[in-house]
Amino acid sequence: xxxxxxxxATVTRLSIYSRFLERLxxxxxxxxxxxxxxxxxxxxxxxxxxxxxxxxxxxxxGVGYNVKDLLKYTLKIxxxxxxxSLAIFGAGNLGFALCTYRGFNIRSFHIAGVFDNDPxxxxxxIGNLEVQPLDKFPEIVKSENIRIxxxxxxxxxxxxxxxxxxxxxxxxxxxxxxxxxxxxxHIEIRNVDLSVKLEILTFxxxxxxxxxx
Amino acid sequence: xxxxxxxxATVTRLSIYSRFLERLxxxxxxxxxxxxxxxxxxxxxxxxxxxxxxxxxxxxxGVGYNVKDLLKYTLKIxxxxxxxSLAIFGAGNLGFALCTYRGFNIRSFHIAGVFDNDPxxxxxxIGNLEVQPLDKFPEIVKSENIRIxxxxxxxxxxxxxxxxxxxxxxxxxxxxxxxxxxxxxHIEIRNVDLSVKLEILTFxxxxxxxxxx
DNA sequence: ATATATTTGTTATTATTTTCACATTCAGAC
DNA sequence: GTCTGAATGTGAAAATAATAACAAATATAT
Ligand SMILES: NC(=O)c1ccc[n+]([C@@H]2O[C@H](COP(=O)([O-])OP(=O)(O)OC[C@H]3O[C@@H](n4cnc5c(N)ncnc54)[C@H](O)[C@@H]3O)[C@@H](O)[C@H]2O)c1
Ligand SMILES: NC(=O)c1ccc[n+]([C@@H]2O[C@H](COP(=O)([O-])OP(=O)(O)OC[C@H]3O[C@@H](n4cnc5c(N)ncnc54)[C@H](O)[C@@H]3O)[C@@H](O)[C@H]2O)c1
Numbered sequence: 001x002x003x004x005x006x007x008x009a010t011v012t013r014l015s016i017y018s019r020f021l022e023r024l025x026x027x028x029x030x031x032x033x034x035x036x037x038x039x040x041x042x043x044x045x046x047x048x049x050x051x052x053x054x055x056x057x058x059x060x061x062g063v064g065y066n067v068k069d070l071l072k073y074t075l076k077i078x079x080x081x082x083x084x085s086l087a088i089f090g091a092g093n094l095g096f097a098l099c100t101y102r103g104f105n106i107r108s109f110h111i112a113g114v115f116d117n118d119p120x121x122x123x124x125x126i127g128n129l130e131v132q133p134l135d136k137f138p139e140i141v142k143s144e145n146i147r148i149x150x151x152x153x154x155x156x157x158x159x160x161x162x163x164x165x166x167x168x169x170x171x172x173x174x175x176x177x178x179x180x181x182x183x184x185x186h187i188e189i190r191n192v193d194l195s196v197k198l199e200i201l202t203f204x205x206x207x208x209x210x211x212x213x
Numbered sequence: 214x215x216x217x218x219x220x221x222a223t224v225t226r227l228s229i230y231s232r233f234l235e236r237l238x239x240x241x242x243x244x245x246x247x248x249x250x251x252x253x254x255x256x257x258x259x260x261x262x263x264x265x266x267x268x269x270x271x272x273x274x275g276v277g278y279n280v281k282d283l284l285k286y287t288l289k290i291x292x293x294x295x296x297x298s299l300a301i302f303g304a305g306n307l308g309f310a311l312c313t314y315r316g317f318n319i320r321s322f323h324i325a326g327v328f329d330n331d332p333x334x335x336x337x338x339i340g341n342l343e344v345q346p347l348d349k350f351p352e353i354v355k356s357e358n359i360r361i362x363x364x365x366x367x368x369x370x371x372x373x374x375x376x377x378x379x380x381x382x383x384x385x386x387x388x389x390x391x392x393x394x395x396x397x398x399h400i401e402i403r404n405v406d407l408s409v410k411l412e413i414l415t416f417x418x419x420x421x422x423x424x425x426x
Numbered sequence: 427a428t429a430t431a432t433t434t435g436t437t438a439t440t441a442t443t444t445t446c447a448c449a450t451t452c453a454g455a456c
Numbered sequence: 457g458t459c460t461g462a463a464t465g466t467g468a469a470a471a472t473a474a475t476a477a478c479a480a481a482t483a484t485a486t
Binding site for chain 2: 019040084205
């Protein structure tokens with residue numbers, strides 16, 4: 001096994017491969033080649049093999065990969081062979097959608113708490129979750145062993161929520177607010193910006209088109 | 214002005230710069246340096262200048278950039294100096310959140326139609342929008358001059374929705390379903406995958422931590 | 427057993443992206 | 457006017473990532 005730095009793009013693709021493998025497995029497919037994976041997710045076969053090579057040898061030359069095994073390996077690499085408890089801050093529209101999204105549970109994520117500071121929302125049910133006040137956060141972090149926080153509050157509140165998460169020992173943050181947050185180096189943080197991709201589309205439709213690039 | 218290929222990462226950052234500039238402008242800041250932009254969005258100053266250099270010279274040496282002007286330029290480059298009408302497919306939890314999100318309107322996006330195939334949802338109001346049946350799509354595309362479609366339906370329906378969009382002449386698609394869609398080359402398509410970033414976090418918390426990388 | 431067709435794992439090559447470093451330019455002080 | 461300090465724009469260098477190419481390995485057919 002290599003001890004090289006793994007590019008983040010490789011991890012991203014690994015997540016995508018694993019979801020493709022899940023689908024193959026559900027459809028009863030037992031063997032798959034790098035070419036078929038590549039075709040299925042829209043990358044090159046060499047890329048698929050290169051990505052997997054960071055973590056070991058999982059295939060059989062002349063044959064391909066065993067779907068069930070490769071799926072298990074990729075999930076393991078991504079850390080999805082164990083359950084992860086999440087805390088979501090902000091029980092607004094996006095928070096609601098995230099809480100009810102079944103796709104997370106399937107991949108070993110479990111929403112262990114939803115928090116909001118709006119008194120009219122606290123106590124309301126989202127599925128079988130109850131929206132909690134902020135002061136319940138510390139105890140729920142402990143009791144549910146939460147390591148990852150999700151920020152779905154307005155931009156104006158995002159930094160203070162991030163600070164609260166850090167103060168309570170969370171190790172990673174997924175931020176949906178379109179703002180760069182300040183957190184200590186040891187905190188893993190990633191932003192999901194729903195507008196940026198939309199603006200890549202308008203850029204391509206406009207500027208790039210005008211330049212004939 | 215250069216006629217080089219612009220990296221997509223540059224366009225992504227441009228979108229982020231422009232949002233940062235919006236905030237500065239709202240706060241009454243009139244001048245900003247590449248270093249301050251860099252600080253504000255979490256990249257290097259050289260990166261900021263290099264990104265802008267793809268499109269022209271916007272600053273004054275020794276001084277920096279005029280906030281209002283640079284904001285206007287970045288929006289123009291991104292194609293946001295004109296309104297864009299969107300069609301959203303899927304009036305479920307995510308579709309609902311997208312429809313009610315004010316952040317889109319602010320940046321010259323306008324949701325011109327929401328479509329669903331569930332009879333119990335058709336006719337329901339989301340804000341001042343009414344959920345439309347699929348067969349209304351062709352006429353609304355024309356009347357509202359829609360060029361961009363958003364897919365917020367389950368994976369199982371995503372490809373057929375994409376096909377419908379292509380058939381009706383849409384030019385770009387933003388896809389929230391976690392699956393690679395097949396569309397003709399001339400269609401701009403980007404996926405937004407909310408789980409992938411989460412799995413980068415678990416990877417970093419697990420595997421990467423174990424390797425001490 | 428041997429040959430053949432496949433497909434992996436890996437090294438070499440190429441391309442892309444980021445960082446660095448600095449000459450150039452400008453505003454303001456004196 | 458000239459000098460000084462500051463920050464841009466850019467070409468060269470370094471780092472990173474993707475692609476190509478092929479030897480090694482394996483299953484299957486004969
Ligand atoms: N809705 C979307 O489709 C969408 C798209 C892109 C980005 N976003 C971003 O996601 C975030 C949430 O968006 P939304 O549409 O759900 O907004 P929303 O207004 O519907 O919900 C925000 C929620 O956060 C709560 N809140 C505010 N301050 C808080 C605090 N300090 N602690 C805890 N809770 C607090 C509010 O009470 C509210 O319930 C925003 O930053 C938005 O920019 C949303
Ligand atoms: N909710 C989330 O937080 C979340 C997170 C990540 C990804 N996603 C993805 O976004 C998509 C939507 O998620 P959701 O939670 O809103 O699901 P949802 O089930 O709440 O909504 C899906 C909607 O699509 C409609 N639909 C189904 N087939 C259709 C068709 N052919 N044409 C038009 N409408 C159709 C359904 O009637 C329903 O209203 C899914 O692909 C999901 O994987 C959602």
